[in-house]
Amino acid sequence: MKWINPDKFFDMNRPKLLMFGWEFPPHNSGGLGVACFGLSRALSRLNTEIIFVLPQKIPTTADFMRVVFPEDYLSEEIIRQSRLTGDLMLHAYVTSQEYQTQLEKVSLLKGAVTYASDLYGEVRRYGVLARAIAKKETFDVIHAHDWLSFPAGIEAKRVSGKPLIVHVHATEFDRCGGPDINRQVFEIEKEGLEKADGIVAISEFVKNNIIRNYGADPKKIRVIHNGVDEEDYATDPGAHEGFEALKAAGKKIVLFLGRITIQKGPDYFIEAAKIVLNYNPDVIFLVAGSGDMERQMIRKAAELGIGDKVIFTGFLRGKEWLQVFRSADLFVMPSVSEPFGLVALESMVNGTPVLISKQSGVSEVARNVLKTDFWDTEEMANKILAVLGSEGLPAVLKKEGFSEAREISWKEAAKKCIEFYNQLAQT
Amino acid sequence: MPSICFYFQVHQPMRIKKYRFFDIGQDHNYFNDHSDTNLNNVKILKKVSDKCYLPANRILLEMIRQHPEFKISFSFSGVFLEQLEMFMPEVLASFQELVATGNVEILDETYYHSLSFLYSPEEFKHQVGKHKKMIRRLFGLTPRAFRNTELIYNNDLARAVEEMGYKVILAEGADHILGWRSPNFLYRPQGLDKIKLLVKNYKLSDDIAFRFSERSWKEHPLTAGKFAHWVAEHNGNGEVINLFMDYETFGEHQWADTGIFEFLRHLPAELAQKSDIDFVTPSEAAARYRPVGELDAPHFVSWADTERDLSAWLSNDMQREAMEKIYALEEEIKNINDDRLLEDWRRLQTSDHFYYMCTKWWNDGDVHKYFNPYDSPYDAFIAFINALNDVKLRSQNLVAKK
Numbered sequence: 001m002k003w004i005n006p007d008k009f010f011d012m013n014r015p016k017l018l019m020f021g022w023e024f025p026p027h028n029s030g031g032l033g034v035a036c037f038g039l040s041r042a043l044s045r046l047n048t049e050i051i052f053v054l055p056q057k058i059p060t061t062a063d064f065m066r067v068v069f070p071e072d073y074l075s076e077e078i079i080r081q082s083r084l085t086g087d088l089m090l091h092a093y094v095t096s097q098e099y100q101t102q103l104e105k106v107s108l109l110k111g112a113v114t115y116a117s118d119l120y121g122e123v124r125r126y127g128v129l130a131r132a133i134a135k136k137e138t139f140d141v142i143h144a145h146d147w148l149s150f151p152a153g154i155e156a157k158r159v160s161g162k163p164l165i166v167h168v169h170a171t172e173f174d175r176c177g178g179p180d181i182n183r184q185v186f187e188i189e190k191e192g193l194e195k196a197d198g199i200v201a202i203s204e205f206v207k208n209n210i211i212r213n214y215g216a217d218p219k220k221i222r223v224i225h226n227g228v229d230e231e232d233y234a235t236d237p238g239a240h241e242g243f244e245a246l247k248a249a250g251k252k253i254v255l256f257l258g259r260i261t262i263q264k265g266p267d268y269f270i271e272a273a274k275i276v277l278n279y280n281p282d283v284i285f286l287v288a289g290s291g292d293m294e295r296q297m298i299r300k301a302a303e304l305g306i307g308d309k310v311i312f313t314g315f316l317r318g319k320e321w322l323q324v325f326r327s328a329d330l331f332v333m334p335s336v337s338e339p340f341g342l343v344a345l346e347s348m349v350n351g352t353p354v355l356i357s358k359q360s361g362v363s364e365v366a367r368n369v370l371k372t373d374f375w376d377t378e379e380m381a382n383k384i385l386a387v388l389g390s391e392g393l394p395a396v397l398k399k400e401g402f403s404e405a406r407e408i409s410w411k412e413a414a415k416k417c418i419e420f421y422n423q424l425a426q427t
Numbered sequence: 428m429p430s431i432c433f434y435f436q437v438h439q440p441m442r443i444k445k446y447r448f449f450d451i452g453q454d455h456n457y458f459n460d461h462s463d464t465n466l467n468n469v470k471i472l473k474k475v476s477d478k479c480y481l482p483a484n485r486i487l488l489e490m491i492r493q494h495p496e497f498k499i500s501f502s503f504s505g506v507f508l509e510q511l512e513m514f515m516p517e518v519l520a521s522f523q524e525l526v527a528t529g530n531v532e533i534l535d536e537t538y539y540h541s542l543s544f545l546y547s548p549e550e551f552k553h554q555v556g557k558h559k560k561m562i563r564r565l566f567g568l569t570p571r572a573f574r575n576t577e578l579i580y581n582n583d584l585a586r587a588v589e590e591m592g593y594k595v596i597l598a599e600g601a602d603h604i605l606g607w608r609s610p611n612f613l614y615r616p617q618g619l620d621k622i623k624l625l626v627k628n629y630k631l632s633d634d635i636a637f638r639f640s641e642r643s644w645k646e647h648p649l650t651a652g653k654f655a656h657w658v659a660e661h662n663g664n665g666e667v668i669n670l671f672m673d674y675e676t677f678g679e680h681q682w683a684d685t686g687i688f689e690f691l692r693h694l695p696a697e698l699a700q701k702s703d704i705d706f707v708t709p710s711e712a713a714a715r716y717r718p719v720g721e722l723d724a725p726h727f728v729s730w731a732d733t734e735r736d737l738s739a740w741l742s743n744d745m746q747r748e749a750m751e752k753i754y755a756l757e758e759e760i761k762n763i764n765d766d767r768l769l770e771d772w773r774r775l776q777t778s779d780h781f782y783y784m785c786t787k788w789w790n791d792g793d794v795h796k797y798f799n800p801y802d803s804p805y806d807a808f809i810a811f812i813n814a815l816n817d818v819k820l821r822s823q824n825l826v827a828k829k
Contacts, residue, residue, distance in 0.1 A: 279448065279449075367803070368786070368805075370803075370805055370806075371802070371803070378447070379447070381449075382447040382448045382809065382813075383809065385448040386448065386808075386809040386813070389816075390745075390808075391744065392743070392744035392747060392749070393805065393808055393809070395745075396744050396745050396804075396805075397805065399743075399744075400743075400786050400789075
């Protein structure tokens, strides 16, 4: 990556960041937590100081920055008040307005500690809670990841007057796989994009989407692709007995790994599997993940008569996740709408050949992968069969994919972020 | 007074269409893409004819008429001439007109522009023989000079080519075979005394072929006068300056608006002004000059890239697999002796198929550095290997019938 003159880069200022996230590994449900972790670690290593806010108090291994939780800020105040007044709620001298405020704080606190059933309410509460943090901490730039933390970012900007960057990892249109979206979420996203001083889109795909669907100002947007860090996959997970037995029996393994939802295109995977199996019966198709289309997919495989060749493993993490990755002869990501698709880079860095849909952000940067349109299941099958029938093709994909993924690091993304902070600070 | 030896490679492969796994056993036409993509061989041939072959031929013809001392040489691949005969006979006629002036020498090479010498000397001889016949038929000439695919060369090749009766062979003037020696003299291949060796002056050749329109180059813009001056500077320390390049340099690699045709047009007059530099063909150079020494090339050299070795065709596992698999079929296919099958097997040997699978430049992301009609080297491999598997299946079916 030769995007910036290194001399220029090292002259840059490192603003102090107030960063709002939603989840963090290992307590993550998807790529957002992984991306926040990777980016903030790389920023820290480039000497950027970060206060990272998470809505829920969870243990974290992120020792490279300060991770804070709104409840710490609130409880401090509430405890102080309780000590002064005994029972907070029964205190006689509070005005009605003060009482309302205290009540709000207590209910907010409860909401923050016990996960609210209403996600929108939770997101709004996070926004209100951000106020206390923004008032207490000093920072130069606010950086908020995805709609869940946009209200928090906006609130922090309102009380501090500091510039706000919103980082768009996915939009409601991606999650819903089409135009049938939740308006509440859409409005939160739209507000974030409007109030932000700068927008990071994780791909051209996302950039085009937010311009088209949200009317985001193209001049505010900077595309900064995600990265992957090899060091996160350095521990050898050992062999998985089941998969090794399959391979010993001469079976090839083709892997789908992700949420089983319309966005990820699992149905195209099953259709391609059917075509492949017509020509090569010695293939096992693994579907690793869970989601609302899981039962439908199991039924579909059965209907196509390939129920015995498609294995559903459920959601995997940690060691098993890595074992599956490394056992596979090919990883397929047939996403219908994929803002990025970090899992493709993870596959590359783990030395597993990759086939991705052209409708993914990662296809803008990854060159040593196979690509098809998500709907072209015949071409998908053609490429799967080619990988399974050759030694040279998977060998080159593995070798070149690995060295390429090493270059697509979070460090590169972090450098671009720092450049963006500087640019915003100047205007 | 050095002479200039111009040699142009003229070649268009028969590119394999997007041939899928499911086409195996169903469709035996691998080269008939009709899409709007760059896999459509007829489309490319038409485009390059309009941009390069027709205008460049016209200019060369004028130049020969105006400057009877102007000489050039061509090597046409057989698959190129075959495509001209089929689809663009008017372009073939314009080459024939040019050759009929007598100022043009035609070199022999493998008909299929293949790397067969590396894998099968017998197949190599067959392909050269087929090429020779075609040149006789189309141009009425019998080549005495030889140039292997993409200037691939080593000592063994020189020996084989000498045994086939050629008087002169062309090679890349790679630093690793020349060492301190100058490319501007005639040489003898290692251990051989009949055949002569001409090596490319890659500095001056690439000034025209690659750097001509490069604005960041300090010599840009390159004029005929400036170039003639550089050539004249070799007075007294060089006898023959070998300018070897793709013919597509004129109008296709360097577009007409770069001034490349004007450059060409003015070159003979500018050179004549400078202490009468003249022009020779390879055979004339071999007859006129004495070899100044022996060149040892134990390893293969080529004119491809800065490496000037075989890595453009044989540096990754896909390329090696493809190459090994195609030559593994040789014995079986020759035993069957089915004309169509043999022909398809040979067309799949064209070096371009392997070049398109190269991943060397792929990672630079620089699409201008090389031309690939496929979306990626991986797609190139997949189309090739599927087509090859169809050839294999046809071969097995014919064996079963026997």
